[in-house]
Amino acid sequence: MFAYxxxxxxxxxxxxxxxxxxxxxxxxxxxxxxxxxxxxxxxRAEADRRARLEFGARERYKEESYAALGGNFLxxxxxxxxxxxxxxxxxxxxxxxxxxxxxxxxxxxxxVFGVLNALVLRPINVPNADSLYGIERSDTxxxxxxxxxxxxxxxxxxxxxxxxxxxxxxxxxxxxxxxIRSFGYEVSGNYFDMLGIQPYLGRFFHGSDEHGPNxxxxxxxxxxxxxxxxxxxxxxxxxVLLVNKHPFTVVGIAPPGFHGTLVFAFGDFFLPMVDTxxxxxxxxxxxxxxNWIYLALGHLKPGVSPAQAVADLNxxxxxxxxxxxxxxGSFHYSLSRPGLYDEALGRPVEMFLTGxxxxxxxxxxxACANLGSLFAARAADRSKEVALRLALGSSRNRILRSLFTExxxxxxxxxxxxxxxxxVLLRALSTWRPLPRxxxxxxxxxxxxxxxxxxxxxxxxxxxxxxVPVRQVLKTTPYQIVKAGWQAAVGRRISLRDVLLVIQxxxxxxxxxxxxxxxxxxxxxxxxxxxxxxxxxxxVTSDLRMAGYSGERVPEMQKRMLGAxxxxxxxxxxxxxxxxxxxxxxxxxxxxxSDQAGDLSPxxxxxxxxxxxxxxxxxxxxxxxxxxxxxxxWHDDANAPRVAIVNPAFAIKLFGSTANTxxxxxxxxDGARVLVVGIVEGGKYRGLADDAAPAMFVPVLxxxxxxxxxxxRSSREPQQVAGAVRKTLRSLDPGLxxxxxxxxxxxxxxxxxxxxxxxxxxxxxxxxxxxxxxxGIFGLAAYTVSKRVKELGIRIALGAQKSxxxxxxxxxxxxxxxxxxxxxxxxxxxxxxxxSHIVYQATPRDPLVLAGVVLAMALxxxxxTWIPAQRALSVDPLILLREE
Amino acid sequence: xxxxxxxxxxxxxxxxxxxxxxxxxHGYGVLLRIGQISDSALLIEQGALYPALFRLVRQGLxxxxxGVSENNRRAKFYELTxxxxxxxxxxxxxxxxxxxxxxxxxxARAEGI
Numbered sequence: 001m002f003a004y005x006x007x008x009x010x011x012x013x014x015x016x017x018x019x020x021x022x023x024x025x026x027x028x029x030x031x032x033x034x035x036x037x038x039x040x041x042x043x044r045a046e047a048d049r050r051a052r053l054e055f056g057a058r059e060r061y062k063e064e065s066y067a068a069l070g071g072n073f074l075x076x077x078x079x080x081x082x083x084x085x086x087x088x089x090x091x092x093x094x095x096x097x098x099x100x101x102x103x104x105x106x107x108x109x110x111x112v113f114g115v116l117n118a119l120v121l122r123p124i125n126v127p128n129a130d131s132l133y134g135i136e137r138s139d140t141x142x143x144x145x146x147x148x149x150x151x152x153x154x155x156x157x158x159x160x161x162x163x164x165x166x167x168x169x170x171x172x173x174x175x176x177x178x179x180i181r182s183f184g185y186e187v188s189g190n191y192f193d194m195l196g197i198q199p200y201l202g203r204f205f206h207g208s209d210e211h212g213p214n215x216x217x218x219x220x221x222x223x224x225x226x227x228x229x230x231x232x233x234x235x236x237x238x239x240v241l242l243v244n245k246h247p248f249t250v251v252g253i254a255p256p257g258f259h260g261t262l263v264f265a266f267g268d269f270f271l272p273m274v275d276t277x278x279x280x281x282x283x284x285x286x287x288x289x290x291n292w293i294y295l296a297l298g299h300l301k302p303g304v305s306p307a308q309a310v311a312d313l314n315x316x317x318x319x320x321x322x323x324x325x326x327x328x329g330s331f332h333y334s335l336s337r338p339g340l341y342d343e344a345l346g347r348p349v350e351m352f353l354t355g356x357x358x359x360x361x362x363x364x365x366x367a368c369a370n371l372g373s374l375f376a377a378r379a380a381d382r383s384k385e386v387a388l389r390l391a392l393g394s395s396r397n398r399i400l401r402s403l404f405t406e407x408x409x410x411x412x413x414x415x416x417x418x419x420x421x422x423x424v425l426l427r428a429l430s431t432w433r434p435l436p437r438x439x440x441x442x443x444x445x446x447x448x449x450x451x452x453x454x455x456x457x458x459x460x461x462x463x464x465x466x467x468v469p470v471r472q473v474l475k476t477t478p479y480q481i482v483k484a485g486w487q488a489a490v491g492r493r494i495s496l497r498d499v500l501l502v503i504q505x506x507x508x509x510x511x512x513x514x515x516x517x518x519x520x521x522x523x524x525x526x527x528x529x530x531x532x533x534x535x536x537x538x539x540v541t542s543d544l545r546m547a548g549y550s551g552e553r554v555p556e557m558q559k560r561m562l563g564a565x566x567x568x569x570x571x572x573x574x575x576x577x578x579x580x581x582x583x584x585x586x587x588x589x590x591x592x593x594s595d596q597a598g599d600l601s602p603x604x605x606x607x608x609x610x611x612x613x614x615x616x617x618x619x620x621x622x623x624x625x626x627x628x629x630x631x632x633x634w635h636d637d638a639n640a641p642r643v644a645i646v647n648p649a650f651a652i653k654l655f656g657s658t659a660n661t662x663x664x665x666x667x668x669x670d671g672a673r674v675l676v677v678g679i680v681e682g683g684k685y686r687g688l689a690d691d692a693a694p695a696m697f698v699p700v701l702x703x704x705x706x707x708x709x710x711x712x713r714s715s716r717e718p719q720q721v722a723g724a725v726r727k728t729l730r731s732l733d734p735g736l737x738x739x740x741x742x743x744x745x746x747x748x749x750x751x752x753x754x755x756x757x758x759x760x761x762x763x764x765x766x767x768x769x770x771x772x773x774x775x776g777i778f779g780l781a782a783y784t785v786s787k788r789v790k791e792l793g794i795r796i797a798l799g800a801q802k803s804x805x806x807x808x809x810x811x812x813x814x815x816x817x818x819x820x821x822x823x824x825x826x827x828x829x830x831x832x833x834x835x836s837h838i839v840y841q842a843t844p845r846d847p848l849v850l851a852g853v854v855l856a857m858a859l860x861x862x863x864x865t866w867i868p869a870q871r872a873l874s875v876d877p878l879i880l881l882r883e884e
Numbered sequence: 885x886x887x888x889x890x891x892x893x894x895x896x897x898x899x900x901x902x903x904x905x906x907x908x909x910h911g912y913g914v915l916l917r918i919g920q921i922s923d924s925a926l927l928i929e930q931g932a933l934y935p936a937l938f939r940l941v942r943q944g945l946x947x948x949x950x951g952v953s954e955n956n957r958r959a960k961f962y963e964l965t966x967x968x969x970x971x972x973x974x975x976x977x978x979x980x981x982x983x984x985x986x987x988x989x990x991x992a993r994a995e996g997i
Binding site for chain 1 (some may be wrong): 899910911912913917930931932934935936937938939941953955957958959960
C-alpha cells in the first residue's frame with residue numbers, strides 16, 4: 001500500500017522523470033541487444049534495426065509498463081484530458097457548436113426541473129416536513145372543510161400530533177392613515193405550534209389564546225412584509241393595526257424563510273381563525289354547511305402510517321355522516337402533500353410540469369442525437385489519426401476512452417454553461433410576480449437538487465452521444481485506412497446518422513406542432529363566447545368589509561355607489577356582483593332541490609349551480625342577453641318573494657326544458673322557495689373549460705353580497721373612466737381600498753394566465769427544437785457536400801444542371817427532413833390530446849395548425865440547407881483538378 | 885536452436901525472480917539469463933519483459949538502481965528484496981508441487997487405477 005502511494009506520488013509529481021527513466025531503460029536494452037548482434041557479425045546500423053524490430057511494439061509495452069507502475073487512473077485521465085483539450089482546440093468551431101447546443105438543452109432541462117423541484121418535489125420549508133399531511137375530501141374538488149368539521153377532525157382523530165387549519169383572506173390593513181389591501185393567512189391557534197417554528201421577534205399566538213369568537217385580537221406579520229412595509233421597525237411588536245377597521249395587536253414577526261404553508265402564496269400576515277366574524281363580516285364558525293377552511297393539516301404521530309391515518313379519518317367521516325346527515329353527503333377522506341393546495345391545484349400543475357419536463361428531455365435527446373452525429377462525422381474525419389494510433393500499438397480501449405473524455409469534457413462545459421444560465425433565469429423567476437394583485441410567485445431558487453440533476457444530465461448525455469462513434473472505432477482496421485483513405489459508409493443505405501437526424505427532426509416537429517396548437521388555443525379562447533362581453537367594461541374591485549361596513553350599511557352603501565357611478569358622464573350601465581365570473585377565483589356553489597323535495601340533505605340535491613348575487617342592472621352592464629322573463633328590480637328585496645334568474649343549463653337540469661321554467665319554483669337547502677322570473681344566456685363561470693354549467697343569479701337585496709364589484713360599461717377611454725371612478729369613490733369613502741381596471745385586462749392577467757404560461761413555455765421549447773433541427777440538417781448537408789465535392793466537380797464538368805446538382809448534394813437531407821417532419825406531425829397531433837387539458841380549445845385537427853407546421857418545417861429546411869446548397873453550386877471543377 | 889515453448893501465463897514473474905536471485909541483472913541481462921538457465925527452451929518477447937519488471941518493483945519484490953553494464957553502458961539493475969526472496973521460495977515450492985502432480989497424472993496408466 002505504502003509502495004503504491006509512493007509510486008503514485010512519484011508518478012503524479014515527477015511524471016516527466018518517470019517517463020524519461022523508462023525511455024532510457026528501453027533504449028539501453030535495445031543498445032545491449034544491438035551490441036550482441038554486432039558481435040555476431042552484423043553492421044552497427046543493421047544491428048540497431050534488428051534490435052528494434054525484435055523488441056516488438058514498443059509504445060504498447062511502454063504503456064503497459066506505465067500501467068504496471070500503478071496509480072494509473074488519474075494519470076491517464078489527466079493525459080486524456082490534455083489530449084482532448086488539444087484536439088478540441090484544433091477544431092474550435094466544432095467545440096463551440098457542441099458546447100452551445102448542449103448548454104441550451106441542459107439549461108432548458110435545469111429550468112424546468114428547477115420549477116418542478118420548487119413546486120412539486122421540494123417539501124415546504126418547515127421542520128419535519130416529511131410527516132406533514134393535508135386532509136382531502138372526496139366530495140369536493142377543493143380540499144375544503146367547515147369549521148365545526150375541522151374541530152371534530154382535530155379532537156376525534158388519533159393519528160395526528162395536532163391538526164391545524166388555514167385559509168387565505170384579503171383584508172384592509174391600516175397602521176394609521178394609509179389603508180392597503182393585503183393578502184394573508186387566517187389560521188387556527190395551534191398553527192405555529194403544530195409547524196414547530198419560532199418567531200423572529202415577539203411571540204406567536206397559541207391554541208390557548210382562543211376563547212370563542214373574536215377572542216384573540218392578535219396578528220403576526222410575515223418577515224418580508226415587516227421588512228418592506230415597516231422597514232424592520234422593531235417597535236412594531238406591541239403596536240395596534242386596524243384589520244378591516246378592527247384593532248389587532250402585533251404580537252410577533254414570523255421567521256424570514258416562512259411565508260405560510262402554501263408553496264406559492266406569500267402571505268403578509270397571520271390572523272387567528274376565531275376572529276373571522278370580525279374580519280370577514282360572516283359568522284362562519286358555527287356553520288357546518290359552509291366549507292371555507294382551505295386545508296386542515298398536521299404531522300402524523302410517529303409510528304402511524306398514512307394508511308392507518310386514512311382509516312382513522314374515515315371512521316370520523318362515518319361519524320359525521322351519521323350525526324349530521326343534513327350537511328354531509330357520502331364522502332371519505334384521504335391524505336395529500338400540503339404544499340400545493342392539495343390535489344386541486346397540485347395535479348394540473350404537476351401534470352403540466354411533468355409534460356414540460358418530458359419535452360425538455362426530448363430536447364436533450366435531440367441535442368444528443370445532434371452531437372452524436374457530429375461526433376460520428378468527426379470520428380470519420382479522424383479515422384486516419386485513429387488508424388495511425390492503432391498501428392503504433394495504442395489499444396482500442398485507450399482510443400475509445402479518449403473519445404469519451406472528449407465527450408465528457410464537452411458535456412461538462414455545456415452543462416456548466418447551461419446551468420449558469422438556468423440559475424440566472426430561476427433567480428429571476430422567483431422574484432417575478434405573475435399576477436401583480438396576488439401574492440403569488442414561484443420560489444424556484446435553485447438548490448443542490450437542481451445542480452445535481454444538471455450534472456447528471458450532462459454526464460448521461462456525454463455517454464449517449466459519446467457512444468455513437470464507438471462501433472466506427474471498433475471496426476477501424478489501420479491497414480485499410482492508411483492505404484485507401486476513409487470512404488464514407490458506401491453501400492449502407494440507412495446509416496445511424498440518418499436515423500438520429502430523423503428522430504431529431506421528428507422531435508422538433510412535435511414541439512413545433514404542440515406550440516402551434518397552444519397558440520391557436522390561446523387565440524380561440526380570446527374569442528370564445530363567455531356569456532358576457534368584457535369589452536368597454538371597467539371593473540371596480542372593492543370590499544366594504546375592509547372599510548368597516550357591516551349589516552344594513554352594506555347594501556345601503558352599495559346602492560349609493562351604484563348611483564354615483566351611474567351619474568358619471570358617458571356611463572351606459574352600472575351593475576354590481578359579489579364575485580364576477582371567470583376572474584375572481586371565488587365561486588359560490590349552492591345545492592338546489594326540486595320544489596316537491598321533502599328531504600333537503602345533499603344527497604337529494606338536483607344540482608349545485610354557481611350562484612351570483614347581483615344588482616338589477618348587472619346583465620345590461622355585463623352584456624349578458626336576457627332570453628326570457630324579466631331582470632330584477634330594487635323591489636325584489638327582503639320583503640318580496642324570493643326570486644332568481646337562471647341559465648338554460650339550470651333550467652334543463654331542474655325543469656327538463658326552458659319552456660316551462662318561467663314561473664316555476666325550486667328550493668334551497670334552508671327550505672326557502674325561490675321563483676324563477678327570468679332566463680339569461682349561458683356562459684363560462686369558473687374557467688374557460690366550463691361546459692354549459694348551470695348557474696343562477698339572485699338579487700343582492702335578498703341575498704346580501706359580501707364582495708362589492710362594480711361593472712361600469714362605457715364607450716369612453718378606459719383611462720378617463722378610471723380617473724372619474726377613482727374621484728367618485730374618494731368622495732364616497734376615502735378609506736375604501738379598491739382596484740380599478742378593465743375587464744379584459746383582468747381576464748388577461750387571471751383567466752388566461754395558465755394559457756400564457758403554456759404558450760411561452762412551449763414556444764421557447766419549440767424554438768429550441770427548431771434551432772437544433774437546423775444545426776442537425778445543416779451539419780448533415782454541409783458534411784455531405786464537403787465529402788462529395790470531387791463528385792460534384794466532375795458532374796459540373798460533365799455539364800450537369802443546377803437542379804441535378806442540388807438533388808445530388810441535398811437530396812438525402814431533404815428526404816430525411818420530409819420523413820422526420822411527417823412522423824413528428826403525427827406524433828404531435830397525438831400528443832396534443834394532453835395539451836387540451838391545459839390550453840382551452842387546443843385541438844390539433846385544425847387546418848391552420850397543420851399548414852403552419854408544414855410551412856415551418858419547410859422554412860427550417862430552407863434555412864438549414866441554404867449555405868451547403870450555395871457551396872455545392874459554387875464548386876469549381878478547375879480548382880478541384882488543380883488541387884488533386 | 886532447440887524448439888522454443890511459449891511460457892505459461894503467470895510464470896514469467898517466477899522466471900524473472902529466479903533469474904535475478906542468481907545475482908543483480910539489467911533488463912536485457914534478465915532475458916539472457918532466462919535463455920541460459922532454460923537452455924534457450926523458453927521464448928519471451930523482449931518488450932514483454934518490462935511490464936513484468938515494473939509490476940514486480942511495484943509489489944516490492946524487486947528493487948532497481950542505475951549502474952554501468954559490462955558493455956560499459958548505463959543500465960538499470962534489478963535485485964531481489966527480502967520479500968522477493970520469500971516469494972521466490974513459496975512460488976518455487978508450489979510450482980514443484982503442481983509440476984509433480986501434473987507429471988504423476990499424465991503418467992497414469994489404465995492398469996494402475
